[in-house]
């Protein structure tokens with residue numbers, strides 16, 4: 505918003521539009537003088553129509569899922585239906601440098617579903633697409649993957665394995681069609697535990713890494729997140745993947761009430777379970793319930809957007825940095841071998 509205000513000051517005629525995940529869920533946070541249009545619709549069909557109409561007043565007024573100003577007041581048009589297909593063929597770049605996953609190389613991003621059928625309390629992904637879990641036609645997904653001239657694919661579905669039958673079909677089709685790619689995708693720890701028999705198929709289809717939101721190593725915290733998993737499930741998940749030569753990239757959430765003991769327990773959990781790759785994210789107050797204010801500039805890094813309860817913000821930040829320092833030192837040592 506600060507940047508849009510600066511731009512508006514310098515170029516008063518500029519038409520400024522905001523969109524993306526946060527705008528899609530919390531559009532009122534962007535009700536600002538410097539913003540002209542907020543795009544919060546599902547999919548890009550409406551946006552395409554607006555471009556074709558050069559954002560004319562009539563087109564904006566009749567578009568679904570947009571907010572615009574009229575006589576200085578914001579008008580909110582309701583969202584359209586949830587989507588289950590892309591309306592456009594993705595405009596593929598051939599240079600994937602920007603989608604480089606540290607130490608794993610660059611990946612082409614592909615999306616096969618919207619939203620998620622699970623209900624973890626901290627998660628905003630499940631609220632996307634009108635909170636409706638929809639899947640792209642499997643054949644379209646496979647065709648898109650076949651067309652990509654890159655050997656590494658990141659399936660960015662919020663939970664690629666949420667539909668077991670479909671993920672099994674996907675893996676079998678990859679093998680039948682002799683598609684030779686390296687895949688990375690998100691899965692849940694309970695899925696990995698309940699479907700041990702499927703893991704050899706997953707591995708042979710090309711999944712050498714799976715991202716799992718373990719989130720916490722404490723059953724009470726997991727319960728408070730409505731994660732429907734336990735510490736035991738998390739440990740079993742890491743073990744199951746390792747036994748199948750699949751690298752588990754674990755993500756954890758640290759909460760404002762984290763104590764020194766919580767940080768130490770997490771450190772020992774990572775060590776004991778020989779977790780080589782991990783992400784640690786401070787919990788982000790993400791809802792519009794947060795007094796109508798955006799609390800975060802960055803939602804993906806280690807920006808801390810709250811006042812820690814049990815230590816100073818500086819100590820909390822240093823403790824987080826130590827986790828990442830350990831991670832990078834381990835990579836460097838491995839590379840040096």
Ligand code: SF4
Nearest residue numbers: 620622624627630662
């Ligand atoms: S399983 Fe993952 S994507 Fe689904 S609601 Fe939970 S955290 Fe969100």
